[in-house]
Amino acid sequence: MKVLLYRDSVGACKLWQNHFAEILDHNGIEYRWVKFDNMFKRPKSPEKFMRELRKVYEPGDYFVCRFNRERHEALIPVYKQISDLVGDDHMFPNYNSFWYYDDKVKQMETYQKNGYNCPAQAWVKDAEELNGFMKKEGLSFPLVRKDPGGAASTCVSLIESENTEYPCLVQDFWSNNDSDLKVNIIGPYAMTYKRYVRENDFRASGSGKDEYPEDVPREVMELAYQISKDHGFDCMGYDFIKDHNGDWGVIEMSYTTTNEYVHQTQYYYDCEDDYRKMNKEGLLAEYFILKNLVPGIERQ
Structure with a gap:
């Protein structure tokens, strides 16, 4: 068994890719880089990428991928083929998590169809x-x-x-919110932080004004974890604000997270152990992703 690590040449994803490699090294797990870009830093064709992937894949291998928005459209034609090859339970993100990425219309339809509290x-x-x-x-x-x-x-x-x-x-417009709660669910684990809105604005995402609360409303984590379980998401970050009645509701979701913000959270919660609060200090999101996916991940 080995891990096939996706690598491309775009943006901050290289940091995630390197963290994955370091954690696998620390746990003595074999991995191999699978490059998505050609020598000119442009995406390979789906046919060429799959041909190269099949050459190195062996039954039981895992595939781990983290990409920027710029690569999403190029990966759409090939991602279902990767899932069919390695199996959805042997890849990150799994196909369901990937399918919703950066598509607010799909997200809206899911919230409405399943009756989740949303605007x-x-x-x-x-x-x-x-x-x-x-x-x-x-x-x-x-x-x-x-x-x-x-x-x-x-x-x-x-x-x-x-x-x-x-x-x-x-x-x-759910007004009277000075912040939102970002709830990241990775497998059974929840990591949460608060984001205050920008000055003279209503938007919290991208504000850079973050806070790491000692305690998190349980009902927010319960709803986030329920959505992830309902749809088989292996990793999903949810944006929550309060509705006109003061109840929490979901407004957006994405499998991607901002590494530094999740890294700075001091606690994580085990959703399958009565939301038990655990010390997280120093642990990366990449560690929880690999721990949830690959057998033998015991330390960062």
């Missing part, structure tokens, strides 16, 4: 559809407007009228 929202193609949605839900401006993809709130804004760019996702 009223809809994908609208023009002003007529927007007005119909608002009338149906009894909403008024301002509304939250989102593009279907994007990270760190770069494609999120408040709109005060129907004069906006279409199509877009529109969402009831």
